[in-house]
Amino acid sequence: MQTLQEAQLCFPLLLNSSCKKLVLPQPVRTISFLLLSSMSLLTVTLNLLVIISISHFRQLHTPTNLLLLSLAVSDFLIGFRMSFQTVLLDSCWLLGDHICAVFIILDYIITSASIGNMVLISIDRYVAICDPMHYPIKFTQRRVKVHVCWCWAASALIQIVLLRDNLIDPGSSHSCSGECALVQDQVSGLVDLLLSFIGPVSIIIVLHVRVFLVVVAQARAMRSQITAVALVKVRVKKSEIKAARTLGVVIVVFLICLCPYFCASLTGQGQSVNVISDTFLICLFYLNSCLNPMIIAFFYPWFRKSMKLIVTLQILKSGSSDSKLVKSELRH
Template sequence: MMMMMSDQAELCLPMLVNTSCRKTQHPRSVTTLAYTLLSAISLITIILNLLVIISISHYKQLKTTTNLILLSLAISDLLVGFLMLFQISSFEGCWFFGDLVCAIFYLLNYVITSSSIGSMVLISIDRYVAICDPLRYPVKITQTRVQICIFLSWSISLIFHCVCFMDALKKPGRYNTCVGKCTIVVNYAAGMTDLFISFIGPITVIVVLYTRVFVVAVSHARAVRFHVGVVTLQRSQGLPARSSELKAARTLGVVVVVFIACIMPYFCVTISGQYILINTSSAFIPTYLFFFNSCLNPLIYALFYPWFRRSIKLIMTLQILQPNSSQINIL
């Protein structure tokens, strides 16, 4: 009798003795620590990114083209915080939300990941034009164009991944070997296409553009330091970039580098065979590393952007509720 109860305790769904999946066994202390730590990270991710969204949406001074891209990134990071709650619940290898929710979970996971990468590409383009062609920056990078690019980034990502996950959405749970498992199979061709479109291509663009930004920033810093070459720089670049633009480039450069470092293991998990098998137990560390990046982004803003720290203070003290609070000088 005791043996039977012990066996049932190891099942995801004890009432389904013959068909239930078994839990992944961890020491109880490890399980408790993991649930506590990951839940705290998820909660912090949601709160901090919500503060970013409220700040940029509310204060008129913050509604710049660059901040619109940060707003898109914050929205994707906020959604990651919510998705992380589902991932945490399956820490022991059990999925309790049904087959259709499993398919939707992975669809949203991929859509949000691709949209985040799209935001990073837009940040790189924005900083490239601001530093390398500052005279034409207001003409080339307008709010309307940025909004269109953000919309296209999310739309293309959604449509592409709906096609990739069409089979999983039509027949959810098809590849589950037992009840309580969340397993998705993506066609190898679709998986490799996603790898190039969502990772290799965008990362290449980001590296090339930020390399150019770095070269121009170094040239400008040398010209200012030694008071030479300013005329040459003006002729070649139109005008040297403002120090505020350079600071923004450095801050966003940190965001981009941290993002690449966190997301690279997520895409570099070994792909072999004709199909790509995805389940809640595979790529455990890369998945949580990517989720953790969504918590790091607003922390970087708080470290480098005074306006974000001021905004948090105004929100926490409820001054944001005062009449005409959106007109406050926050920069």
């Protein structure tokens, strides 16, 4: 039979080199497992519905929706990432150093791409509201697809360069067997923080403040019976303003969920051994990927309609991709 010491090791046969398990009280462990499992399943399911909806129905193939599709793909992958968090409740990694290195890099790539998608969405709304005359030219479906590809490629390239030591010598910094830790020097950490948080968040805030000012200016002009042309050059469509409000909610939720995690890293508290606070920050970080499709479902009737067609398997019928889900003037 195992001794108490062996039972608290990730690898009981490696007494001298194995990491110790993180022993949580059973109620805490059970609640954490159920919470993470539920969030993972809900995130994967809801984002999969968004992916199928925008991919299948031709009427939803708009520039803005293509950006939402890319965001849903990154959130879908983050949902799968959350399932691994349930395996790591006892802080034991059982899949080896090489898979650990790949796992960490993929995690950073997906997260970076998700943040990049938020920046693209902010730029999309900025141009649609502040320069509506040139929006159809600047944001064609072809150009948006190129921008999305560049976003994912840049995320992959930047993270591979910054985390290359994890691939070159996997497990070199691990103090014991069963540990899966990030290898990153201080300079790379600061560059990653700048490119993955400070820079994107600054761009997002500046663009949305500008959008807000333009929308307020138009609203005042309409209330005072002054033509909107006098204040914002060209009147913005109501559909564009509605889309800006909806995606503005997405951005606000994104900032609320991600800022605490990155602020903890910025202040040097990311290495804290406080399990409860770290778990809360991680759950809040992942919650964003679960909330995004819920916001889309709440504000966009087309998603609720498409979800009904998907769940009832009506999308398997011939010609279902040409179903009319929204009026032509509300396609954004």
